[in-house]
Amino acid sequence: MLQELSIRNFAIIDKISISFSEGLTVLTGETGAGKSIIIDAVHLLVGGRGSAEFVRHGEKKAEIEGLFFIHDEHSCIKKASEYGIDVEEGMVVLRREISNTGKSVCRVNGKLVTIATMREIGSSLIDIHGQHEHQELMNDALHVLLLDQYGKKEIVPARERYTNVYEKYLEVQNKIKELSKTEQQMAHRLDLLQFQMREIEKANLKMNEDDLLEEERKRLVNFEKLFGSLKDGYEQLQGDQRGLDSIGRAMSMLETAAEVDSKYQSIKESVSNSYYMLEDAVLTIRTELDMLEYDPMRLNEIESRLNEINQLKRKYGYTVEQILDYYEKIKEETESILNKESRLEELQKQLDKLKKQLMDIGNHLTKIRKKWANKLTNAIHRELKELYMDKTVFEVTFNEQLPSGNGLDNIQFYISTNPGEPLKPLSKVASGGELSRIMLALKTIFSTRVTSVIFDEVDTGVSGRVAQAMAEKMYKISVNSQVLCISHLPQVAAMADHHMLIAKEIIHKRTRTTIKNLTEKEKIKEIGRMISGTEITDITKRHAKELLQSAYTIKKP
Structure with missing residues (x-):
């Protein structure tokens, strides 16, 4: 969940810090007070497009920072680790700065990241849904992933089995494609491969040869230093009145002492062992000094051999091991070209076998998906019925396609909002009020996929019992995911666990936005204003109290 949000020098906001809680938080206020500006700030925080226009007039930069708390299994942790970002104690801090020149600086847990990385991580933390921003729910290409997420316990294992076979299928397909090039291309390729093989074979490389030669070269280059160090060390130990002579005399003296008093026996033994x-x-x-020999001819041989190996490294790999691996690879490719027809026949048999496996596993995956599609359809119909859209028909359509990474299915969500009207892709539905309810129904089902859900005036165009139904639906979503909502509907405000009022004021001839957590008494006044407008009467206050009392009753466990 989003715990803290700090905004500085952003649009008409000079400085605001907001603490959020779990459940449903509703932000209300007069038109133009800056409600949507706060959502704009959050949108930028999770990787939205920014510009210098967002920076408050007269300031050098705008700063936005958000603190999120997530559970140990949250998908954000895996995404963050892919970019070398540590997540400790379930805390994720996103920070973005936008300068008055338009440049952005993004950080996740203090580490500098690109906007694309921030967007990828941010998308797993917050889902912002506005009147015209439908994100993945309105993207036909992502419907298959949403269905898979809905039935993940059964679908994901089946999809992984399919993916494993599909990757092998692509690998064999690519080999066939390579072998099926024109004769002229193949002849040129064969000439190149045979030249490279001869060059590597001629070198007669041995594993780790370069490392061994470098060690020998180091000894020869530093021969004088090595010989001198060993000779000096030998003389210090073996020379008259030095090293061993002194220790030998000490050993004799300690033997005498140990004969007199046994407590010196252990000291005598230590000195003896050292001796x-x-x-x-x-x-x-x-022995090493006797064997040491400086051979300038051998040094030349080593230099020449290392030069030969380095020439090969520049072409075929960073190590001798990589060069030899490359040799085996081109040897296999050469044999394939020379035995092209038989190799093609062999690969085609492999491909046919894999395709049969792919189709069998893919059809099984489709069968499982269709089972969960029916469950999803029923769940969405229940949600829509609660939003007074019981005549609406929702359907998950399956169209066959060539094998792809996601399976054999082209899946799209279709919907018809009026009896007698044909089903159309969800992305084509345009009615504002209906679209708001459809999206809210889908969000109710898929809301557990992210930490927080933000609704920016999605209740536009509805009123009465539909408004009440939408308010209850938002509260239902907030049970599993933190929900932040900007609304003009008193029914939604009454359902809030936390109600914040956004206002603007003029100080020293500058406009600034303020935000305030409302008390119970202030909630009644604000909901009354939302019901009647500027004039708040006893009747509107009574109506506001009734809405709040009704909300308390609905929310009772």
Whole structure:
């Protein structure tokens, strides 16, 4: 949920901090007070398009910051981790700054991100729905994903099985496409591959050869330094009156002490062990010194070989291992070209087998989807009935298509709002009042997909019992998802768990927007204003109290 929202120097807002809570929060106020400006700010916070016009006149930049709290399984966490963003204690902080030159700076949990990244993360936190902004519900291409989300427990595993086979199908299909190029293209490709194979074969590379040669080269280049260090170390340990001589004398003295008093036995043993270990080290150093030999011819050979390997690395990989892997890959491709006909036949058999599997699994996926489509259709009809649209017909249509990443189905939501009228794509429905109710019904079903849902005057064009039904529906959505709503309907305001009044005032000849949490008494006054306009009478107050009392009754568990 959106916990805190801070806005500075944005449009007519100089500085506002708002604390939100769970449930249904309704924002009301006179026309022009700045209600939609707050929604505009949230829209920018989650990756909306910004411009210098949003910056308050006379200021250098506008700043918007939002704090969200999410549960441990929220999809936002996975998206954030893909961009290296840590989410600790379920907290996500989005921040956006827009300068008066139009440039934007976006941050998620303090990390700089692109607007596209902020939009991707923000879309999982907030769904903003306005009169003309229908987002994914109005995008036909996303209807299949919405259906899959609705029946995810059964659909998602079936879709994953389909996707696994589909990826193999595409892989074989691409191999066939490559082998089916023109003879001239294939001849040129074969010449290139054979040239590369000969070049790598001629080098006779061995695994990790470059690392071993670099170590040997380092020893030869630093021969004098290495020889001198070993020689000096040997002399310090083995020379007269040094190293081992001194430790040997100490060992003899401690043996005498241990014979007198046994408590010195452990010290004597420690010194003795050290002596024999150092003696072994001295012998090893002596052997290494005898074996060390500077060979300038060998250094030249190494330099030449490393140069040859580096030339191959520039063409075929960053390591010898990658070069050898590349060799195996082009060897396989060469054999495929040389045995093109038999290879094509083999691949075609693989493709036919995979296509049969794909169709079987895809048809099973379609069957499951149709079962859940019926459940979704019934659920939407129930929601629409509660919004006094019981004559409306909703349908999930299935049209066959060639295998794609989502299956064999082209799925679209169709609807008819009047008896006798044909079903039309949901995206073509244009009536304002009807569209608001249809979208609200769909939001009720799909609202659990995001942390917060914002409704920006979606109740325009409705009144009376429909307005009351929409108010109850928004409250129903707020049980599973935090809902923020800008409304002109007193019925919606009465259903609010939290009612905020947005107003504007002039201070020092500058207009600024203010926001206030209303008390119970102030709620009655504001709802009364929404009922009657500017003049608030005893009758409108009584009507406002009745609306609030009715809302309390509806909300009782």
